[in-house]
Amino acid sequence: MTTVDRFWRVFAREVQAAVRTRSFLALTLVTGVAIFGVATAGGGPAGGYVPTVVDVLVVVEILVPTLAFAVGYRAMADPIARGELDVMETYPLPTWGYVGGTYAGRAVVLMAVVGVPLAALGVHVAMTAGPETSVFASHRGVDSPLLYLRFLALTLLYGLVSLSLVVLLSVIAGSRSRALVLALAGGLVLTVGGDVAVFAALDGGLLTSDSLGGALAVTPAGAYRGLVFDQVLYVAVPTRSSFVSGWLATTALVGWWVATLAGAAAVAHLR
């Protein structure tokens, strides 16, 4: 058996377990209801893709880390508590492979929970958005399904980063009860902490208008929001264009992703 096969087994086990777990299906449905509800209440889908993103952005930014924590907080804590990692020592599968496989399996679940409702919303927009009257000639303006696709891609990337952070915390926790507490703390840091820190730094004079964009781009939530503004909502605000540095924000998101995953593997290895 190659390393890839063993990685695949861990991954497949996670996915199969999730498919058997009805609660993930329920979670997907509830997420769908929440996202559709917010979008419908805002009226965005009748207007187009960009107004829809505007309507759901704030809710999605909170929802994605929350769902990531729901999907992943026990991902490593349970196996560690059951002693599976110790058993691993005797197998020719490196710890990083085990952590990676578990992460990849949970990531597929999270992608489904977040991605399916958002994709469905995109299809809904495609079917409902249009002019209110056909008396006048109409056109699409700058609105485009590609913009929505960008939003979907950025949201999924944000989900992957959130999940890697929670897997790291799950490894650190090592038990189910501690995993819950750590996951909640991590969720708060992710959704509120980064922005509050940037705000405090701005308030305290540590940041200037020149460094603000850079500091925001370094936090996961700030990078995600900045990229959505930069790549999707910029068409709606023609007078502004440089919200955050696109490269810095992308690098930061990928950096957080890789670093937290590597951290999770390292901590698991040390256990």
Next chain:
Amino acid sequence: MRLTLSLWQMVAVFGLVVSIVVFGAAFVADLSSERPDPVSFDRTVQRGITMADEQRALGRDVSIPRAEVFYSQYRYVVGYVGLDRTVAALTEPGHKQQFGYPLAVYVSDYSGAGATCGENGTLRASGTTGWTAASEAHYVVNGSARAPSGPVVVPFGTPDDAATFADRCGGRVVDWSTIQNLSFAEEGAVAVREQVPDRRATANETVQTARRLDTRPVSVVVGEDAPTVEAAIEAAPPNTTVVVPNGTYREQVTIDEPITLRGRNATLNGGGNGTVVTVTADRVGITDLSVTGVGNQTVGNTSTASDSAWDATVTAAYGNSDAAVTARNASRLYISNITVETPSSGFVLRQTPDAVVENVIVNGTAAWEDGFMGVVGMHAGIVVQHSTFRGGRDGIYLHRADGTVVRDNTLRDDRFGVHLMYTSSALVADNTARDQEYAGVVVMTNPDGNAIVGNDVRDAGSGIMMAGSRSYVGHNVVANTTRGLSANAGRSLYEHNVVYGSDIGITAATVLPSNTVTENDFVANDQHAVSGPGPLRWYTEDGRGNYWSGAYDLSADDGATVAQPYSPTDTVDEQLHHSDAAVVLREAPSIRALRALRGTTPGFRRGSIVDTHPLAAPANPETVAMLRNETTTEASP
């Protein structure tokens, strides 16, 4: 086992690759390269010309250059008549925030259209004009080419055609960026507001001049110097007064000399067939009479329309009803203190510049369908003031009566109180309208520069229904109507109005939002506002919006404006003045999250209205207090 596993592995790798490619492509694609094709001008949302000007242009075969603009954030294609209007609109403050930037601009292409500047420079095209991209067109400016509204900028697809036209009609050839830097600033509705005192003063002068007709020396007294009124009129020398003493006179008379006919408790009875008094001379005065026995013909026979004017059928239909007094082609007519009982019209005034009608009472039919107009004013500006109109179809009906002043009248129990058709630059002020079947004041057919000021409309179908452009609607009171204000006039200013106790406060009906709505009070309406098709409208100007009863502030401080934006078309906000529970819902995190970024896409939003700085207290507190007081008094026995 190994095989199926490999299959799933292949599926996984395939899915991963497809996702990366699709998502990657979404970021790589250049979204700004698309440029929509021009559409038929009829299908654009249009702005820039009055219907009367358009009809005149059609009649005289004038060609007016047009433009089509596709905005990044506005779903409909906007059509402009006149390039000056186009540039003025594109450079308007706040235009970009509302519509986004122009994705594409097309202008009429006069290349190959046989453009000429005819008599007086009138721009004509023998062929049809196509479309050309504005950025690539060549423009002839400052030449002699003209449209009814003034000089025109003429665009050509090729530089040679532009140069040839400039040689023939004068002017120089410039490009699009130069055009955009020329100043075409239009006078806005604020200018109309500033004109209100002047319009009042001009009307005062007209009235003063007309009243002098009432001081002419008496030359003939009916019954003493002449047997009949008609005979007295014939006997009277010009610029004198014919007196009609107490009594009823069964006569129809024609006044074809500049004299004044004055009654002393006299009644003229026309016998119930046709018009009672017909005026064909300038400077005629008719005062202090009762008129009865008016014929019952209302709508004229349109097949008798004789002249070739574009509005000949309208003139025939609306200008031929039986009336107490009909005047044609007579200037400076003065009508005062006349009481009329009529099954048709009171006064039909066609082409009577500076006619004054004051202190008259017209009692029309009980059912509006049976009667006609209190006053018909056609083809010239007139003054109607201090009069009472009851019943009949419309109290005052104006057709192409630019510059008319209608003020201090009482209008009751009819279809429309004051009805403007193709009438620009009018002033409708301080009238009281009650119990109109359809509307207190109605403006139709896209006129320009009207001022509707200080009117009080109650218990009517609609309060004030606007149309046209660049109009001023200020200081009016509208209460207990089905629809209070219909803001269907564009580029107009609606301020200091109070709309109270109506089913719908204000209806935003223009597809193209361009109005300023500020310092109005919307109180105790079922729904403060509804919005027609088109994008989000901002009802705030210079940091001040309107007072909407129910709009609230958690901080509850004594600021002039409420900290939270208010959207009268929002599902939650529109409940705020009906239920305090709406306050709780409004503060829900999800609702707040929903609203957080909403303002960023106004152009894409369907029919909604937002006031970013709602007023904390009424802008017109005395009027609101008076209306509240009246309502409570009525409610309690």
